[in-house]
Amino acid sequence: MEKWVGHVAFVTGASAGIGKAVAEELVEQGLKVIGFARRKELLDELEKKLSSKKGKFYAYAGDASKEEDILKACQWTKDNVGSISILINNAAILGLAKLSECETKIWQQQLDVNVLAPCITAREAIKQMKENKIDGHIININSTAGHKIIPNQKLNLYNSTKYALTALTETLRLQLALEGSKIRVTSISPGGVRTDMMNTAFAEFGIPADSTLSINLLEPTDIANAVLYVLSTPATVNITELTIQATGEKM
Numbered sequence: 001m002e003k004w005v006g007h008v009a010f011v012t013g014a015s016a017g018i019g020k021a022v023a024e025e026l027v028e029q030g031l032k033v034i035g036f037a038r039r040k041e042l043l044d045e046l047e048k049k050l051s052s053k054k055g056k057f058y059a060y061a062g063d064a065s066k067e068e069d070i071l072k073a074c075q076w077t078k079d080n081v082g083s084i085s086i087l088i089n090n091a092a093i094l095g096l097a098k099l100s101e102c103e104t105k106i107w108q109q110q111l112d113v114n115v116l117a118p119c120i121t122a123r124e125a126i127k128q129m130k131e132n133k134i135d136g137h138i139i140n141i142n143s144t145a146g147h148k149i150i151p152n153q154k155l156n157l158y159n160s161t162k163y164a165l166t167a168l169t170e171t172l173r174l175q176l177a178l179e180g181s182k183i184r185v186t187s188i189s190p191g192g193v194r195t196d197m198m199n200t201a202f203a204e205f206g207i208p209a210d211s212t213l214s215i216n217l218l219e220p221t222d223i224a225n226a227v228l229y230v231l232s233t234p235a236t237v238n239i240t241e242l243t244i245q246a247t248g249e250k251m
Contacts, residue, residue, distance in 0.1 A: 001232050005030035005055075008082045010074070012064055012121060013091030015042035017195035018141055021220035022088055022227050027055040029228070034058045034077050036070075037091070064091040065112035067120055074124040083128040088227065089118040090141040092161075094201060099156040107157050114161035115168070122172060126183060135182040137231060140169045141223065142189040144243060150251065166241075173240060184238040186230050191245035192217045216248040 009026050013019035014035030020042075026033045027050045035043050035057060043059035050057040058081060062069035077084060093113045095106040122138055129136040145155070146162030166187060173185035192198060194217040222244065230239050 001029045001228060004086065004231060007031055007085035008077060009033045009086035009088060010036065010077060010084045010121065010125060011088040011090060012036045012117065015039040015046070017197060018190075018193060018220045018223045019088070019090040020046060021224040022090065022141075023057060024050065025221075025224040025228055026086075027053045027057050030054040031086070032056050032058070032081055034060050034073070034081060036060050036062050036064070036073050038063050064117040065109055067116075070117060070120045071124065074121070074128070078128055083132045083134060084125040085129070085134050085136045086231065087121055087125040087136070087138045088141065089121055089139070091117060092141070092143075092197075094158055094197060095156065096154045096201065097156055098153050102156045110157045110161050114158070115164045118165060119168065126176075129183055130181075135184075135235060137184045137186070138172070139186045139188060139227060139230060140165055142166060142169070142187045144189050144191045144245065144251070146187070146189055147243070170240065173238070182235065184235075186239050187241045188223065188226055188230065189241065189243045190218055190223050190226075191243075191249045192251055193223060194219055216246040216250070218244060218246045222246075 009031045011019050011023045011033055014023045015037035023033050023035045032055055035046060037043055040061035043061060047057045047059040060073050062073045091113055093110055095110045097106060118140055125138060142165050143162045145159050146166040149159050169185055169187040176183050226242055226244055230242060233239060
């Protein structure tokens with residue numbers, strides 16, 4: 001990770017769960033991390049917590065479903081911190097409801113956050129990387145739901161958005177490879193992870209909170225460690241897909 005010390009990483013959904021864990025690890029490694037998420041109070045708390053670490057955390061409140069927020073955040077990053085070298089697309093929403101009963105606005109939110117936001121952030125990050133001749137790295141936090149259908153009727157469009165992210169990641173990787181670019185692109189696909197979003201899903205599925213402790217799940221730090229592993233590989237290596245599940249996971 002020494003090669004990334006002092007570089008700028010942009011992390012979406014950084015206020016909690018996987019995004020927070022990734023941001024913390026990158027700051028520990030000496031990177032300048034922009035944490036982008038809606039909940040400003042949680043970002044401010046994280047900025048304070050990480051103030052004495054090797055790197056530096058910058059809180060930026062914004063909504064991943066709004067292109068204007070993403071564009072402003074990317075421009076602010078370039079103007080105030082530096083050009084993006086690493087992009088971690090982590091923000092995602094579930095929007096739990098049966099497909100046959102779901103409101104259109106919930107589908108639209110999932111498409112905006114889970115599919116369009118990674119496209120927009122990647123586009124803007126690549127512009128900065130190319131302008132400054134940075135051989136950067138884009139990591140999309142995907143899901144095993146992007147490779148197989150999870151048999152739960154309330155996941156509605158979630159599987160489809162993650163399948164789309166799988167295709168988008170490989171499409172972008174191939175485009176950059178054909179251009180002769182050294183920018184690398186990776187999809188990390190966790191199984192179940194113990195996060196607030198997973199707890200919300202369990203509640204919606206009628207699973208009692210006390211029984212979830214016995215379910216085999218990953219921790220957010222497991223995914224953060226996977227991000228560090230992917231970033232630490234030599235420039236000649238592009239890990240295109242990394243699937244991670246808890247030992248004994250049954251989903």
